[in-house]
Amino acid sequence: MTVSAPCAVIDKEGLDALVAALVAEGRTVVGPTVRDGAIVLAELTSADRLPYGWGVELDAGRYRLVPRADGAAFAHSSGPQSWKSFLHPARERLWSADRTPQGDLSFTADDAEPPSYAFLGVRPCDLRAIAIQDRVLTGGRFEDSGYGRRRRRALLIAAECTEPGATCFCVSAGGGPAAGPGYDLALTEVVDGYGHRFLVRVGSEEGARLLAEVPHRSADQVTEAAACGAVDAARGRMGRALPTVDLRTLLGASLAAERWDDVAARCLTCGNCTMVCPTCFCTTTEEVTDLTGDHTERWQRWDSCFDLDFSSLHEGPVRSSGRSRYRQWLTHKLGTWHDQFGSSGCVGCGRCIAWCPAGIDITEEVAALHTELGAETER
Amino acid sequence: MTAVPVPYRVVERRRETADSVTLRLEPVGDALAEFAPGQFAMVHCFGRGEIPLSVSSVQATGGLAHTVRGVGAVSDGLCETRAGDVLGLRGPYGTGWELERARGRDVLVVAGGIGFAPLRPLILRALAEPEAYGRVSVVVGARTPADLISREELERWRTAYTGVTVDWPDTAWRGDVGVVTQVMGRAPFDPGDGWAFVCGPEPMIRATARDLAHLGVPPERIRVSLERNMRCATGHCGHCQLGPVLVCRDGPVVGWDMAEPLLSVREL
Ligand SMILES: Cc1cc2nc3c(=O)[nH]c(=O)nc-3n(C[C@H](O)[C@H](O)[C@H](O)COP(=O)(O)OP(=O)(O)OC[C@H]3O[C@@H](n4cnc5c(N)ncnc54)[C@H](O)[C@@H]3O)c2cc1C
Numbered sequence: 001m002t003v004s005a006p007c008a009v010i011d012k013e014g015l016d017a018l019v020a021a022l023v024a025e026g027r028t029v030v031g032p033t034v035r036d037g038a039i040v041l042a043e044l045t046s047a048d049r050l051p052y053g054w055g056v057e058l059d060a061g062r063y064r065l066v067p068r069a070d071g072a073a074f075a076h077s078s079g080p081q082s083w084k085s086f087l088h089p090a091r092e093r094l095w096s097a098d099r100t101p102q103g104d105l106s107f108t109a110d111d112a113e114p115p116s117y118a119f120l121g122v123r124p125c126d127l128r129a130i131a132i133q134d135r136v137l138t139g140g141r142f143e144d145s146g147y148g149r150r151r152r153r154a155l156l157i158a159a160e161c162t163e164p165g166a167t168c169f170c171v172s173a174g175g176g177p178a179a180g181p182g183y184d185l186a187l188t189e190v191v192d193g194y195g196h197r198f199l200v201r202v203g204s205e206e207g208a209r210l211l212a213e214v215p216h217r218s219a220d221q222v223t224e225a226a227a228c229g230a231v232d233a234a235r236g237r238m239g240r241a242l243p244t245v246d247l248r249t250l251l252g253a254s255l256a257a258e259r260w261d262d263v264a265a266r267c268l269t270c271g272n273c274t275m276v277c278p279t280c281f282c283t284t285t286e287e288v289t290d291l292t293g294d295h296t297e298r299w300q301r302w303d304s305c306f307d308l309d310f311s312s313l314h315e316g317p318v319r320s321s322g323r324s325r326y327r328q329w330l331t332h333k334l335g336t337w338h339d340q341f342g343s344s345g346c347v348g349c350g351r352c353i354a355w356c357p358a359g360i361d362i363t364e365e366v367a368a369l370h371t372e373l374g375a376e377t378e379r
Numbered sequence: 380m381t382a383v384p385v386p387y388r389v390v391e392r393r394r395e396t397a398d399s400v401t402l403r404l405e406p407v408g409d410a411l412a413e414f415a416p417g418q419f420a421m422v423h424c425f426g427r428g429e430i431p432l433s434v435s436s437v438q439a440t441g442g443l444a445h446t447v448r449g450v451g452a453v454s455d456g457l458c459e460t461r462a463g464d465v466l467g468l469r470g471p472y473g474t475g476w477e478l479e480r481a482r483g484r485d486v487l488v489v490a491g492g493i494g495f496a497p498l499r500p501l502i503l504r505a506l507a508e509p510e511a512y513g514r515v516s517v518v519v520g521a522r523t524p525a526d527l528i529s530r531e532e533l534e535r536w537r538t539a540y541t542g543v544t545v546d547w548p549d550t551a552w553r554g555d556v557g558v559v560t561q562v563m564g565r566a567p568f569d570p571g572d573g574w575a576f577v578c579g580p581e582p583m584i585r586a587t588a589r590d591l592a593h594l595g596v597p598p599e600r601i602r603v604s605l606e607r608n609m610r611c612a613t614g615h616c617g618h619c620q621l622g623p624v625l626v627c628r629d630g631p632v633v634g635w636d637m638a639e640p641l642l643s644v645r646e647l
């Protein structure tokens with residue numbers, strides 16, 4: 001973490017006041033909370049719903065909540081959901097069409113005002129994931145207007161990472177436990193002999209305005225040093241790492257690799273990895289008609305490149321083997337994403353590792369590809 | 380996904396073959412921006428869904444035509460529409476043929492089956508300005524004589540060469556039998572200097588482009604139109620990926636220099 005603009009410190013009451021201020025402004029505050037044995041993202045009406053005193057234990061195919069003695073609110077890694085559940089929801093109506101008795105049609109866009117979200121506790125990896133989805137869904141010639149409307153109104157309060165999980169590898173994915181650009185406010189949680197508090201950095205005018213509304217004090221050296229120290233230590237405690245090679249070149253050269261057969265023998269093509277991935281954006285559309293037959297709606301819903309129908313043409317699917325579908329996912333994520341959208345599609349959050357029912361580990365697969373193809377892809 | 384469809388009325392429906400029709404459309408209100416030959420629209424059939432269809436004719440008035448082959452729910456629904464029905468269109472999407480780049484050179488058009496549809500407006504443009512292009516040749520293949528689209532037009536057009544071939548002749552067929560690549564060589568065409576435009580089933584595109592490249596046509600002058608599953612056409616749904624390419628955005632028309640390495644990987 002680098003401290004540039006003067007920082008502030010808030011305590012737990014300050015966090016309560018922050019959530020209260022956001023709610024009072026009419027924002028829909030979303031943040032982590034404990035539900036059904038996991039830390040999920042849900043609407044928060046007050047800061048007491050935060051997962052104080054909960055951490056997580058992660059491994060390939062494994063996710064468990066564990067109590068923490070220090071009572072920290074943000075000392076857990078990413079859970080099964082990401083912010084795309086709100087910005088790029090799993091189901092969304094795009095438009096509807098009505099037919100008059102004369103047979104004329106009118107089309108109506110679904111452009112209702114979306115909620116003004118305030119996301120509390122956005123991990124640095126997820127901050128990068130949001131920036132990646134911004135490029136995909138709003139950065140090209142056409143904009144996904146629903147996403148764009150929700151995104152422009154959203155306020156992002158980051159929580160820097162001090163407790164990486166065993167499946168985390170953000171550092172080797174080009175990020176890190178410190179919050180990069182894009183936040184309105186960034187919090188770093190500190191719990192020590194001097195109390196439970198949050199170092200606050202301001203990233204936007206809106207963030208500054210909000211901070212001014214809640215009780216805060218200017219940052220003291222002890223808090224700053226503790227916060228910086230915890231984030232720096234987290235950088236060295238990543239549970240996993242991608243090989244430090246040019247992944248775009250490696251994946252580009254991998255299309256005939258034998259490793260794809262190996263992973264295909266384990267992969268269930270269930271698509272869990274694409275659902276939990278904070279950058280996977282693929283959708284399909286469906287037509288929903290009412291009983292009168294004169295009203296029809298166009299719905300968009302998440303889709304997965306692991307689905308056999310995903311690549312269907314009338315002759316049949318282009319990618320019928322599991323091998324080709326896993327290869328599509330991984331080569332896209334780490335390779336062709338660069339060609340399509342100007343960056344990698346992976347932020348190293350580790351969700352795909354934790355939520356794979358077969359425990360397939362993206363870092364291990366890439367390492368195996370590197371071992372198999374190593375010499376050919378060194379530059 | 381962003382744009383809402385714009386209503387277009389079917390003003391004429393012409394049956395082309397047993398499973399395909401050409402629908403001539405006029406905007407009910409404001410027209411979409413003008414389509415270039417090779418570009419496509421997302422065409423919505425009420426209650427059925429929306430599919431990508433290339434334009435098979437473009438009028439200066441804002442009217443256009445689609446030639447559609449019924450292969451499933453939406454395309455069958457479109458084939459069943461009648462004059463007076465209203466459809467919803469979004470577009471124009473994707474890259475066009477960019478015929479202008481071939482000015483002053485020979486033009487060779489090779490089409491297979493319904494792949495003739497997107498090439499039709501290109502042929503009309505080239506023939507409308509005979510002095511602007513070298514020799515314009517058209518080679519068309521179909522499964523049977525009954526599957527040939529725009530047969531009368533093919534006979535009427537004043538091309539330098541028109542070759543028509545079928546896989547399965549009927550008793551009345553006097554023309555060629557076999558694949559387009561066997562006929563293509565007869566077209567008067569300077570491989571080192573001309574431009575080729577190819578659309579049809581993927582195996583046909585591959586065979587045609589390979590043979591043309593073998594004859595010495597530079598791969599970037601072999602323009603091919605690709606087909607992939609498409610849900611959005613705006614670069615957001617991920618369905619149309621072909622390696623690094625989003626076909627709805629970077630295609631459907633691409634050079635063989637770009638397509639060849641991608642189409643040669645199985646199940647990419
Ligand atoms: C850029 C482009 C231009 C095209 N131009 C024409 C044209 O001018 N004339 C024409 O007749 N056809 C054209 N097609 C093909 C046409 O879009 C498909 O035949 C149509 O989408 C099939 O949809 P359906 O609902 O009728 O069939 P479905 O009921 O969807 O089922 C048929 C099968 O096709 C699969 N499918 C779904 N979406 C697509 C898709 N987008 N493309 C192909 N298969 C799909 C289905 O999964 C299913 O397996 C074009 C396709 C593209 C990508």
Ligand code: FES
Binds near residue numbers: 608610616628
């Ligand atoms: S059709 Fe959706 S990305 Fe190309």
